[in-house]
Amino acid sequence: MLPDLLKHLGIQGTVAVELNGRLVRRQDQASTPVTEGDCLEIVHFVGGG
Amino acid sequence: MTNTLRLGAHRFSSRLLTGTGRFPSLQSTVDALTASGSELCTVALRRLPLDRPDGSALLKALPSGMKILPNTAGATTAKEAVRIARLAREALETDLVKLEILADPVTLYPHNAETLRAAITLVDEGFTVLPYCGDDPVICRELEAVGCAAVMPLAAPIGSGLGLLNPQTLSLIRELIEIPMIVDAGIGSPADALQAMELGCDAVLVNTAIAAAKEPIGMATAFRLAVEAGRLSFLSGRIPRRRYATASSPSEGLSTLRIPNDGDVNRETNHLKEDVWNS
Numbered sequence: 066m067l068p069d070l071l072k073h074l075g076i077q078g079t080v081a082v083e084l085n086g087r088l089v090r091r092q093d094q095a096s097t098p099v100t101e102g103d104c105l106e107i108v109h110f111v112g113g114g
Numbered sequence: 115m116t117n118t119l120r121l122g123a124h125r126f127s128s129r130l131l132t133g134t135g136r137f138p139s140l141q142s143t144v145d146a147l148t149a150s151g152s153e154l155c156t157v158a159l160r161r162l163p164l165d166r167p168d169g170s171a172l173l174k175a176l177p178s179g180m181k182i183l184p185n186t187a188g189a190t191t192a193k194e195a196v197r198i199a200r201l202a203r204e205a206l207e208t209d210l211v212k213l214e215i216l217a218d219p220v221t222l223y224p225h226n227a228e229t230l231r232a233a234i235t236l237v238d239e240g241f242t243v244l245p246y247c248g249d250d251p252v253i254c255r256e257l258e259a260v261g262c263a264a265v266m267p268l269a270a271p272i273g274s275g276l277g278l279l280n281p282q283t284l285s286l287i288r289e290l291i292e293i294p295m296i297v298d299a300g301i302g303s304p305a306d307a308l309q310a311m312e313l314g315c316d317a318v319l320v321n322t323a324i325a326a327a328k329e330p331i332g333m334a335t336a337f338r339l340a341v342e343a344g345r346l347s348f349l350s351g352r353i354p355r356r357r358y359a360t361a362s363s364p365s366e367g368l369s370t371l372r373i374p375n376d377g378d379v380n381r382e383t384n385h386l387k388e389d390v391w392n393s
Contacts, residue, residue: 078169080162081205088200091207106161108201109169112143113158113187114133114272114299114321 067097071107080109117345119294119317121154122242122263124181124210128153129311130341131183131296132334133321140175142330148177150324150334156183156212159202170205183244185212190225192232199236211236212266213245222272222299226253230260237261246298249280254287254295264293266319269310270300273322277306281313288314304333304340311344312352 067082067089082089083106089097099105119126132152137143147155155176162169173182184202189195192215199211213232217225224246230253236243242263247253249267257265267287270276277300278284288295294316301307307318320337327333 074164075167076162076169077167078171079173079205080169081159081201083201088204091204107164107169108159108205109162110157110173110182110184110202110205111160111170112134112137112172113185114135114156114319 067094067099070099070105076107078109080107082107117349121244121294122209124154124242126153126181126317128338128341129317129345130307130337131155131317131319132324133319134172134325135321136325137330138325140172143172143325144175144177146324146330146334147180149331149338150320151338153179154181154183154210156185156319156321158185158187159198159205160188181210182206182208183210183212184208185214186232187214187216189215189232190217190228191215192228192235195228195232196235199232199241200239203241209240209242211241211243213243213262215246224248224268226250229253230256233257233262234260244296249283249287251283251287251290254291258291258293262293264296264316265291266296266298268299269297269306270302272299274300275302275323276300277302278309278313281309284310284315285313304336307337308340308344308347311341312347314348315344317341 085104119129128151130150130152131154132147132150133156134143184206186195186198189198195213195215213229215225215228216222226248229245229247233243233245237260244264244266245257245262246266247257254265254267269278296317296319297310297315298319301318301320301323310318318341324330324334324337
């Protein structure tokens, strides 16, 4: 599942995730499977104006 | 007139919005934000580097009570901006978004047409949309008509520090729309922020002028005071400009203090002097 992968990668803090170009809703993360070949986009927040 | 700034369902007592980019360190960012008295600060969204997976360190360090305004900086089309806004809302659980779509890498001017397109979609999806836009009354009215919560016209190109290049147009925009106007981009010093507030702007967004100052904390404090002074001046109503002098001290009772000048027949008596003075 997605949270397992994020944990494996050491990802903490506030992030948002797209799986194969689709936004994964916060409440759906725990039930979202990740399989080989999937494309993940993980974003976080940095300083900006 | 209330002194509360309303952006959608959100209420703020501070009218200084602060950007968090370009600060020398995380600590100076936090210290300057605290000194600014801001209650709303902007952040940008970027890909998380997997070699530094502890994401969003900035968010954890922000002063307590600070609300986050994610921007869509980096977007050059409506489609990209909508994607960034959706990601930001999901991560931050906020409906606020500073919609920023740039048209040109040299001037960093906003792409008004793409911004309007994105605004329509984002308003429809329930976002509180604060669009960065040109200092043009026409696009500002359009953005208001599609349901934006405020408009954010530029004072000058982003990061230029040139101040209000066109105060006349900003003043006109303020008169022609109902929603708040937040002057964004190009503010160089507290004097610029004060001028913006004095002409009726509802708030200003400042980033580089604080972050790149020699002393960001001192400059943040100066901006806080300038925005407060400008707002108070606007609410209090400045005097009209006049072409000629008007004495601020009374002329009554002046005759007893004037020393008669020998040979000047008009100044031999108090009576005559008063007549000359008042003529």
